[in-house]
Amino acid sequence: MPIRIMAGITLIAHGLPKFYDITGGNNFFRSVGIPSELFIPIALLEAIGGLAILFGILTRIASALIVIEMIGVIVMVKLSKGFVGGYEFELLLMSICITLVIFGPGKISIENYILKREIFPKGKQLYQKTFSSKGDIK
Template sequence: MIKNEAAAAIIRIFLGATFFIHGLAKFQGGIENTVGFFDSLGLPGFTAYVVALIELIGGLALLLGIGTRVVSILFAVIMLVATFKVKLAGGFLGNGQGAGFELDLALLAMAIFLVVTNKSSLALDNVLFQSREA
């Protein structure tokens, strides 16, 4: 059982770090650029702020193991929209003009895995919200 929890913790930490860095990059690179990109996709510009904040705060939460299921659902939604709205036309590996959606699918799979797995003893959630079974 501890091997499974360790593997889930590795996935949680990697996914959290990946999204945290992407959220941070959106703010450091000028969130206005991301707002413009979202507008060009036909998405409301304010959703760039929503996505960047989910990535930044959610990534930090996953690193700590707080709200893993909720955050992972949000990340899965972000990856689905990114895949269908941005990357699908480029194909699995990309088309030479942009990246493919292989990484998006890998991140989506990790997020779904964290949604369906049990709470890990290696997460802060387990310490803060102990179940009756513990």
């Protein structure tokens, strides 16, 4: 849960400021070869997806979308800069989101509190069927 909360806060902190300089963001996207039309959807994904992850609602969907975004950021913008000072942050955030896709939001989440279950519990079950308790592939 602490990792989910920190990932949510981090995404919100990166998403909301994008709305302060939409023109600059559009220009930056264009300069790195990303269509500027994707700027607003990505800012919304980070802000709304961050809220979803923070509160544990639709966590798997939001996390999967963030994984896709982070792959795009790494490939389109950060890969040429190397690991340190380049794509290490995006790789870490992507790893956290992959973990959230697999294991879900956890017991302290809106999904669990309201529904008394996770909305999409399959990822955790698939992981448990694939790997033994020792972490070995079955």
